[in-house]
Amino acid sequence: MRVSRPAVAGLLSVGLFTGLVTGCGTAPDRAPVFDAPASVEPTPTPGRPAPTERLDVDTRTxxxxxxxxxxxxxxxxxxxxxxxxxxxxxxxxxxxEPADYRAVLTEWAAAGFVVAAPTYPFTSEGSGGNALDVLNQPADASYVLDELLALDELDGDEFAGRLDVERVAAAGHSAGGITTVGMFTVARDERLDAGVVLAGSAIGVGTAFSGAAAPQLFIHGELDEVVSYASGKAAYDRVPWPKAMLSLPDGDHGQSLLRPGNAAYDIVLDTSTEFLRWTLYGDPGARDRLAADVPAGVAVFDDQL
Structure with missing residues (x-):
């Protein structure tokens, strides 16, 4: 979803996506969707301290x-x-495309994370926007993780020895949020320790959360006219693991969530960053700051972590 365009609602029609999904017997390259119990394990174990100062950031393709x-x-x-x-x-x-989210992704990297954002072949800008292909994207994302994490052991590569391959999360916005949910359901990637779903839902990928417990953070605007708040909340309700949902009463689908210069942006950035610090670094201080960073009247934080 290009959050920078005024016609944001026209880029993703939930009705179209739902029709495409329900019009097919099964999703491409996927097993049938069904609900199954997921194992529940303790919350994140302590790791090394997260960086306390903003780090310089570079980019690579x-x-x-x-x-x-x-x-x-x-x-x-x-x-x-x-x-x-x-x-x-x-x-x-x-x-x-990934560049649409550079503000948030840069800040996550500056907080001490390596953030990898693939450009998907049939849902990105200029690709025609084939909504049904979202169902193939969890497998794409896992493949990207395969290739990226392998660089940690590639002699001479700039990422050699710099990737914590044991601490990995998935995040995504809108159709990318659906992709993220899919990585914990129909295409479970067992390397994932946590998930962040921004204005997403479980349309097409179901709520068969499986595998080891992986804390989840859902963030959704209550005025979202593209992916309804109700559909995001329904997916959140089915998560069997430690979870939290940041609800923005005046938030829309993307403009108020991911663009600097509005009241919601700082809340979304701070909450998601502290969640990643807690789940991936095991930083207990970040866990304590999650609720403290949510101002009353601007957002509501349902804390089941």
Whole structure:
């Protein structure tokens, strides 16, 4: 979803996506969706301290492809700092691209994370926006993680020894939020320790959360006219693990969530960053700051972590 365009609601039609999904017997390259119990384990174990100062950030592009599916990856990462750094896989929305989210992704990297954002072949800007192909994207995202994490052991690569391959999260906005949910349901990637779902839902990927417990943070505007707040809340309600939902009473689908210069942006950025610090670094101070960073009257934080 390109959050920078005024016609944001026209880029992702939930009705169209729902029709495409329900019009097919099964999702491409996916097993049938069903609900199954998920194991519940303790919350994140303590790790090394998260950086306390903002780190300098650089970018890199990885030229990847999964078969005939090109997947160029934009990576934001800390420079001139000791690692290893936890990894966050970020998925863009329908008709979007990673650069649309550079403000948030840069700040996550500056907080001590390597953030990798693939450009999906059939849902990105200029691709035609095939909503049904979202169902193939969890597998794309896992492939990107395969290739990225392998660089930690590649002699001579700038990421060698700098990636914490044992601490990995997935995040995404809109259709990318659906992709993220899919990585915990129909295409469970067991490497994932946490998820951040921005204005997303479980449309097409179901709520069969499985595997080891992975805390989830849902963020959704209550005035979202593209992916309804109710559909996001329904997915959140089915998460069987530690979870939290940041609800923005005046928030829309993307403009107020992800663009600097509005009241919601700082709340979304601060809450998501502290959540990642807690889940991937095991920083108990970040856990304590989650609720404290949510101002009354602007957002509501349902804390089940």
């Amino acid at each position: 990885l030229d990847l492809a999964r078969g005939d599916r090109p997947l160029p990856v934009s990576v934001w990462y800390p420079v001139d700092s000791d690692g290893p750094f936890p990894v966050v896989l970020f998925s863009h929305g329908l008709g979007g």
